[in-house]
Amino acid sequence: MTSLTFLDVDTARSASGPRLVVAGNLPSPWSEAAKGIFHVKELPIQVIGYPRVDEALRTWTGALNVPVLLTDEEPPRTGWAEILAFAERQGGVPLIPAEPEARIRHHGLAHELCGEGGFGWCSRLVMIDGGLASGGTRSFSLPVAQYLARKYGYAPERIPAALARLREVLALFDAELARSHAAGHRYLLGAQLTALDIYLATCLTYAVPLADADCPQLQPRVRPALAYLVEQIGAYVTPALVAHRKHLFETKLPWPIVLRAEAASTA
Ligand SMILES: N[C@@H](CCC(=O)N[C@@H](CS)C(=O)NCC(=O)O)C(=O)O
The missing domain is CATH 1.20.1050 (Glutathione S-transferase Yfyf (Class Pi); Chain A, domain 2)
Incomplete structure (x- = not known):
């Protein structure tokens, strides 16, 4: 069982809640790690494998590469450390050392x-x-x-x-x-x-x-x-x-x- 739900791009545009837009054509290390973090933590997340980085992605997400973590209220997160920090805050098994x-x-x-x-x-x-x-x-x-x-x-x-x-x-x-x-x-x-x-x-x-x-x-x-x-x-x-x-x-x-x-x- 995984907590990742894959959405197509059109459905994702009108979805709410945490959404992770990732590389849809190849297993890009940053995208796969972001998905893996949510999966290991068993945190529900909507995942959108984006076909290619383009102007429509920028207009939609405000970012020019992937992964992008979108929430309803907060700024889009594109860096590995920000995405990890967000996931850590949501709970699940800790993935950052406490000490x-x-x-x-x-x-x-x-x-x-x-x-x-x-x-x-x-x-x-x-x-x-x-x-x-x-x-x-x-x-x-x-x-x-x-x-x-x-x-x-x-x-x-x-x-x-x-x-x-x-x-x-x-x-x-x-x-x-x-x-x-x-x-x-x-x-x-x-x-x-x-x-x-x-x-x-x-x-x-x-x-x-x-x-x-x-x-x-x-x-x-x-x-x-x-x-x-x-x-x-x-x-x-x-x-x-x-x-x-x-x-x-x-x-x-x-x-x-x-x-x-x-x-x-x-x-
Ligand atoms: N923003 C990410 C790095 C993301 C990144 O480098 N993404 C590449 C993965 S190959 C990408 O989107 N390439 C496709 C493109 O720029 O069109 C981070 O700093 O954690």
């Missing part, structure tokens, strides 16, 4: 995954580069790569640093996991699951091979971009990281990955 030092560490590490310049961000730069450098024959198609390049700080000379950062973040989380396991704990920051485990699992979805059955609604034209990223960094995803992601999806997160209400499917 201040642990909380600071949690958010610092989460920023390595979800923040500007972090794992998700650098993954995207590398996928953009794959498309641009190959004239769109690999990774993202040329129009998609060009669109994302303008929007997310792409420059070819930034790619070596982005790849180095990806390797660094993977090594960092492998070491965190090893330290926690050595202390007899199951999760990254100890015996309790935190949002950090969810961010790691959803970021790693980009870095491990994804079978059709794992995410049946993945748009076929996005598949080469994910495959390209696996080619670039897959070798640095350690067996321990793969196993941690697998455990999270087997025991905590919805599986297979659902992106949108079937009716909202786009070509």
Whole structure:
């Protein structure tokens, strides 16, 4: 059972209550983590897998990328930390450590995954580069790569640093996991699951091979971009990281990955 209810875009426009507008075509780490947080907490949330980021999304939500968390009264939330804070306030199992030092560490590490310049961000730069450098024959198609390049700080000379950062973040989380396991704990920051485990699992979805059955609604034209990223960094995803992601999806997160209400499917 999941507390996520998938709505199509038209129904969602006239809905009220908390609504989470997410990437509808691919398992984007930020969108999947936001969904995972509500699911783990068993907090009811209406989820809208948005077909593509466009002017209509801006007019509706006031945001220019996804995820966007809409409530009836409060400003739209688009950042991972704000979305997490909102969910935490609603209740369910706590996903942020209560103790201040642990909380600071949690958010610092989460920023390595979800923040500007972090794992998700650098993954995207590398996928953009794959498309641009190959004239769109690999990774993202040329129009998609060009669109994302303008929007997310792409420059070819930034790619070596982005790849180095990806390797660094993977090594960092492998070491965190090893330290926690050595202390007899199951999760990254100890015996309790935190949002950090969810961010790691959803970021790693980009870095491990994804079978059709794992995410049946993945748009076929996005598949080469994910495959390209696996080619670039897959070798640095350690067996321990793969196993941690697998455990999270087997025991905590919805599986297979659902992106949108079937009716909202786009070509
Ligand atoms: N605002 C998010 C990051 C969201 C983000 O980077 N979204 C990307 C996911 S690939 C997106 O919407 N890309 C599609 C687009 O910009 O058109 C956060 O800071 O937590």
